[in-house]
Amino acid sequence: SEHFYEERGALAFFMEEKKSWKMENWYRHLRLKHDVLMSESKPVGGAWNFDKENRKNWRGEPTPNSLRRPKHDHTKLWGEIVESGITTFGNPTSEAFQWPLSREESLVMLKDFCSANIRFFGDYQDAMSVKHQTLFHSLLSFSLNLKMISPQEVINTVVQELVEDRENIASIEGFVRQVLGWREYIRGIYWAKMPDYLKSNHFLFGRELPGWFWTGDVGMNCLSTTIKQSLNTAYAHHIQRLMIVGNFSLLAGLNPHDVHHWYLGIYIDALEWVEAPNTIGMSQYADGGVLATKPYVSSSAYINRMSDYCKGCQYSRKEKHNTKSCPFDTLYWDFLSSQRRFFDKNPRMAMMLKNLDRKSDEEKSLIANHAKVLREGIEEL
Incomplete structure (x- = not known):
């Protein structure tokens, strides 16, 4: 499928004879197989993983750039939902829905992320602040998961930024790890362990949500x-x-x-x-x-x-x-x-x-x- 690098059962096959399942092993395998951030079978930048450089806190600087997010008026649709008596929670923001509904809108957000925020994504990807809700994140997961854009074109576009900024390998690798590593790993876990996986409750916890x-x-x-x-x-x-x-x-x-x-x-x-x-x-x-x-x-x-x-x-x-x-x-x-x-x-x-x-x-x-x-x-x- 163009929307994933691997088939549903590829992770289970890869881990078949391994004692434990580790995302890092899978991630390196995919980097090699799909030639992502590789140079002569070695990782670009001299390391597979720059995770230790992705843990800075954010105290107001640098200033995140605002992505060009679309605005869609779904007031009529929301009215139909309300009239139908469907129970909902949260704020629908139906008059200004700020998520892409097309491939074209998704590509605009990808372009903005690469030109504006990828430089600082790695440093601050784990940071949180009351001053800014999204910081340097791409907000592309919705477009990816709804199949408006493919992970291959997202990664190729992001990796291309290395041509302009060779010193930004930690940020780019951090983003690639999220899409090529975790996204593919999570999907493989799901198809390998379902349907019983949803019943998992190792600690037997049962307290209701407040x-x-x-x-x-x-x-x-x-x-x-x-x-x-x-x-x-x-x-x-x-x-x-x-x-x-x-x-x-x-x-x-x-x-x-x-x-x-x-x-x-x-x-x-x-x-x-x-x-x-x-x-x-x-x-x-x-x-x-x-x-x-x-x-x-x-x-x-x-x-x-x-x-x-x-x-x-x-x-x-x-x-x-x-x-x-x-x-x-x-x-x-x-x-x-x-x-x-x-x-x-x-x-x-x-x-x-x-x-x-x-x-x-x-x-x-x-x-x-x-x-x-x-x-x-x-x-x-």
């Missing part, structure tokens, strides 16, 4: 900002989805199936083949490690490092495990403690568990007690 998932009215600034943005624009970039909403959902013990359906319903680029493995596997670790080698969880330290969300929040990172402290911190340590049996033999969790072991029995007890209070009072956070 009501503020549908309003964003929560005291935690990071969650409020991300959820309200999602409700208003049907968009949040991958770190907002993974390390804000997903991180909290896992730490709070929310039902992964409910989280999956929420993501599927709220994000405009969420088709099941791409959303389900990202949510069930990477975000909620409900598959027990099929997709990811460790759960993507963190305390407030990561959120503070990669965003400005903690500033002005009603919860304080300086407080410890009380009504004024950041819920992420208590829930993070309690998750590691209560689920430790699953991670003791995982080398990627060793540092986290070592830090947990440094805490006194008194603090561990305080953590467990306050975590229970937080989960039981989740509606009032």
